[in-house]
Amino acid sequence: MAGDSYPENSFEFFNDVIEWVSDFLDQLDKPLNLELKLIYMNTSSVKAMMDIFDLLEAAHLKGRAVSVNWYYDPRNERVIELAEEFKEDCTFSFMIIPDEK
Amino acid sequence: MTDRDSETPQWITDQLDDPANQNNPLLPALKYLLEQDKEHRARMDRMLRISDGYGNLVHNQSLSLSQRYDKQLRRLEKITRISDRYQQEMMELNQSLRQAALHDPLTGLPNRRMILERMKSELARQDRGCARFSLIMLDVDHFKHFNDTYGHETGDAVLSKLAEVMQHTVREYDLCARWGGEEFLILLPETDLKTAQTTAERLLQTLRTSTLDEVFRSPDQPHTKLTASLGVATYQPDETLDEAINRADSALLIAKQNGRNRVELNLEHEDHPAP
Numbered sequence: 001m002a003g004d005s006y007p008e009n010s011f012e013f014f015n016d017v018i019e020w021v022s023d024f025l026d027q028l029d030k031p032l033n034l035e036l037k038l039i040y041m042n043t044s045s046v047k048a049m050m051d052i053f054d055l056l057e058a059a060h061l062k063g064r065a066v067s068v069n070w071y072y073d074p075r076n077e078r079v080i081e082l083a084e085e086f087k088e089d090c091t092f093s094f095m096i097i098p099d100e101k
Numbered sequence: 102m103t104d105r106d107s108e109t110p111q112w113i114t115d116q117l118d119d120p121a122n123q124n125n126p127l128l129p130a131l132k133y134l135l136e137q138d139k140e141h142r143a144r145m146d147r148m149l150r151i152s153d154g155y156g157n158l159v160h161n162q163s164l165s166l167s168q169r170y171d172k173q174l175r176r177l178e179k180i181t182r183i184s185d186r187y188q189q190e191m192m193e194l195n196q197s198l199r200q201a202a203l204h205d206p207l208t209g210l211p212n213r214r215m216i217l218e219r220m221k222s223e224l225a226r227q228d229r230g231c232a233r234f235s236l237i238m239l240d241v242d243h244f245k246h247f248n249d250t251y252g253h254e255t256g257d258a259v260l261s262k263l264a265e266v267m268q269h270t271v272r273e274y275d276l277c278a279r280w281g282g283e284e285f286l287i288l289l290p291e292t293d294l295k296t297a298q299t300t301a302e303r304l305l306q307t308l309r310t311s312t313l314d315e316v317f318r319s320p321d322q323p324h325t326k327l328t329a330s331l332g333v334a335t336y337q338p339d340e341t342l343d344e345a346i347n348r349a350d351s352a353l354l355i356a357k358q359n360g361r362n363r364v365e366l367n368l369e370h371e372d373h374p375a376p
Contacts, residue, residue, distance in 0.1 A: 040191060043184040050180060078190060085183050 014048030021055050031065035032056070037099065038070070039079065053090055060092035067092060071099035109135060205279040207257055208264035216278035216286055220342050223290055227336065235297030235335040237287040238349040239267070239304070242328045242361040244283040258316040259327060266311050270304045286346070294335040294366060301331045301364040309362070330356035334367035 024032060034056070041049065056066040068090070072079035080096055087094040116122055117132065203215035211219075223234045241247075241263060248256035260283060267277045271287060280286040289297050305328075313327050332353030336345045352367035359365065 041184075041187055043180065046180050046183045046187070050176065078186075082183060082186055085179065085186070088179070 010042065010044040010048060014045065014051070018048065018051055018055070021052055025055060025059045025064060025066075029064075031067070032059070033066070034068045036068065036070045037072075039073075039076070049086065053086060056092055057090055060090075068094045070094070070096045072096065074098040074100070109139070208261050208279050210264050210268070210285070211276060211278040213278060213280055213286075216276055216280070216288055217342070219276050219288055223288065224336075224342060226290075227338070232291040233293065233336050233338075235289045235292045235294060235333060236345060236349040237289065237297060237301050237304070238280070238332045238334075238346070238353045239285040239287065239329050240331075240353055240357070241283040242330055242357075255316060259313065262311075262313060262316055263308070263327060263329070266307055267304065270307050271300060275300070286349070292335075294333065294368075294371060297333045297335060298364065298366055301333050305329070305331060305362070305364055328362035330361045331364045332356055332367065333364060334369075335371070337370045340370075 021032070024030075034052075038049075053068070056068065060066050070083045070086075072083065083096045087096065113135070117128070117135075122128060203211060203218075205212045220234075227233065241259070244256065244259070247259050260279075263285070264277070264279070267285060267287070271277055271289070274290055275292075276288040278286050278288070287300075289300060292300075308327055308329055311327065330353055332349045332351065332355070334345055334348035334352055340348075348367040348369055352365045356363050356365040
């Protein structure tokens, strides 16, 4: 997932994403790696992302291989602080990586 | 309650089993009572167990509810915190966009859009009976020559220097803007033509005495004087903004025609000043 997020109907929008992640974790046994390049998010998008991280955390506690790579533009270091906030309660691998491209 | 509690004490069973007591007429009654007592104890035992179980269940439930409540609360706080940060970032971005939209990146002066906005609000103030505003249009003399001889970078440095001098010369509430190219427009609120002329003359004088030493860093370049021509006009009731700007511009043109490095006033309509 990449870019800015402020969908008008963010609950409907993210419900599909959350369902997809949840189905993937329920039905498949493959490792799940989430690649993120997020810049701006509105409040409901923040909530949706936390829901997704909660799903990953629950799966991780059950022994599933899950990880998150959060890429940020090195010119905008404030994104690091935001990513750190998200990372706080996660015990799975959560990398915050400068995007050099 | 343990099983031992519900057991009949040994000394009673001993007495009941004692052959010497077998003919005691109270024996059947005692045995009956003992049986009853056992049953009661067992029932009591079960009731207590069930009741304790319910108690624990409710206790655990309320515990997990309060834990879940706390968790949700923390989560909500976190969402709010993150969201606030995003909003803060958005606001700062807005500010820098506004700055970029209304200022000239080279000189840092307000740009054409910003001074037009300000002139419109001055126009509105005029309608409410405030004193008239004046405009000074300024154009650098022989700027093309600077650019062609020393290159665009030097030309840009000259413009930046000029912008700096202008901003230091005008009053706090006057607005200097880069109108385009080497042309600058100064808005002087509540200023009549005579006062605007004084400001323009002062600016001209400051420019004549300011040096471009810092612009021409390499010593072998001949120092060139920076001069400008200025046209002054005062807004007249019922004219449009464009008309007022054009009158300042035509005064500037006359200053150029009259040999540059000078101030000219636009005196159109000035014979019939507004009451």
